Amino acid sequence: MPKSPSGGIGDVPVAVYSCAAESDAVRDAERRARHCADARHWHVAGTWSDDDPCVPLYARPAWAAVTSALSSGLVRGIVVAGISHLxxxxxxxxxLGVLIRDRGGFLTEATSPPVRQTPGQHERRHILLEASSGWWLWGDLVPGAAS
Structure with a gap:
């Protein structure tokens, strides 16, 4: 049984892991994974990264350090920005998540980054929500609407 469910909220120490060839991609992955952990009130006990995604997972030095931290109890879960890192x-x-869960930990993927908002997007969504609920802001523009 995992020490904390992957969707759970609480003060749980986690490791942030990433693997990318470019340092910008590593920084972005770390930022996204930290944001995911912060949203769940998980404590990021450490961040580890490898720089060659072509190396098999079992041969990556940072991944070995993460699994060692998990085995020793330093962390209880692993957060990655995306499945492509593992x-x-x-x-x-x-x-891999099942294997980690069988060993008492959990593995979770950070959600995708938020979509950029465009000017006026909030107002358009408000109008759409009102229209879908049956109340229309511009009732006089709807054919057949009572005057």
Whole structure:
């Protein structure tokens, strides 16, 4: 049984892991993973990164350090910005998550970054929500609406 569910909230120490060839990509991945951990009130006990995604996961030095921290109890979970930092597809990521859960930890992926808002987007969403609820801001423009 995992020490903390992957969607749980609480003061849980976690590791942030990333693997990318470019340092900008590593920084962005770390920022996204930290944001995910902060939103759940998880304590980031450390960040680890490897710089060669072509190296198999079991041969990456930073990944070995993360699993060591998990085994020693220093961290209880692992947060990554995206599955591509650990696996080639969602199936491999899920299998790795099961393996980590069987060892008492958890693995979670940070959500995608928020979509950039455009000017006026809030107002357009407000109008759409009102229209979908049956109340229309411009009732006099709707054909057949009572005057």
């Amino acid at each position: 696996a080639e597809d969602a199936g491999q990521f899920a299998a």
